[in-house]
Structure formats: structure tokens, C-alpha cells
Amino acid sequence: GLAELKALLSIADVLLCCDSGVMHMGAACGCRVVAIFGPGALDTFAPRGECHQIVRVDPMPCRPCYDSCIYPSPICMERITVTAVTAALRRVIAASHDRSDLPDGCRGRGRRPVD
Numbered sequence: 583g584l585a586e587l588k589a590l591l592s593i594a595d596v597l598l599c600c601d602s603g604v605m606h607m608g609a610a611c612g613c614r615v616v617a618i619f620g621p622g623a624l625d626t627f628a629p630r631g632e633c634h635q636i637v638r639v640d641p642m643p644c645r646p647c648y649d650s651c652i653y654p655s656p657i658c659m660e661r662i663t664v665t666a667v668t669a670a671l672r673r674v675i676a677a678s679h680d681r682s683d684l685p686d687g688c689r690g691r692g693r694r695p696v697d
Contacts, residue, residue: 584607587604587607588607588611591604591607591608591611591613592611592612592613594608594611594613595613595614595675595678596613596614596615596616596671596674596675596678597613597614597615597616598616598618598667598671599615599616599617599618600617600618600619600620601617601618601619601620601622601627601628605617605629606629608629609629609630609631609634614633614634614674614677614678615629615633615634615635616634616635616637616667616670616671616674617629617634617635617636617637618637618638618659618662618667619636619637619638620638620639620656620658620659620662621645621646621647621648621649621651621656621658621659622645622646622648623645623646624636624638633674633677633678634674635670635671635673635674636670637662637666637667637670638658638662639657639658639661639662642657642658644658645658
């Protein structure tokens with residue numbers, strides 16, 4: 583349930599996920615987030631803070647479309663590459679090695695679970 587998810591997120595170093603409620607829970611628990619965004623609007627839905635990375639295809643002039651894609655398939659998601667996601671994960675992990683530079687709310691390993 584949600585209590586177990588919150589406990590896991592509060593001790594995780596990094597969360598890789600899509601634009602979702604879990605993404606916001608992870609950020610709220612202090613987890614660094616690598617979020618994959620397709621049709622959503624970053625200014626409205628992206629996690630707040632410098633420790634997070636967003637992976638998306640740019641430019642995408644039809645964004646935001648939410649559930650009414652103008653293409654036969656959602657190219658904003660299909661064009662996201664494994665290379666782009668891996669690079670974002672590497673940046674977040676590399677930045678976490680020097681904890682003195684991490685903003686508040688991005689504490690990483692060694693945290694106590696959130697009650």
C-alpha cells in the first residue's frame with residue numbers, strides 16, 4: 583500500500599519513473615527523481631528541485647496533449663531513448679557522490695524512513 587511505498591521511497595537513493603503520483607511521492611520523501619515525461623506539461627507537473635532530472639523529447643510542439651495524441655502513436659514517448667535515460671541516471675548518481683552540493687530535500691542514502 584501507500585505506507586509501504588512511502589517507506590521505500592524515503593530510503594531510496596534514486597527513483598526512475600514516469601510522470602506520476604509516485605514521482606511526486608518520491609520527490610516529497612527526499613528521493614532524487616529521474617522522470618520520463620511524454621505529453622505532460624513540465625511547468626505544471628515536474629518535480630521541484632535541482633536534484634531531479636527530466637527525460638523528454640524536445641521540441642514537441644504538440645505538447646501538452648495528455649490523452650488526445652494527434653499522431654497514430656505517442657512519439658513523445660517512443661522517441662525517448664535508453665541512452666537518454668541512462669545519461670540522466672548517471673548524472674543524478676554522480677551528483678549524489680558529493681552530498682555537500684545536494685539541495686535540501688535531496689538527501690540520498692543514509693536517511694531514516696519517513697513515518
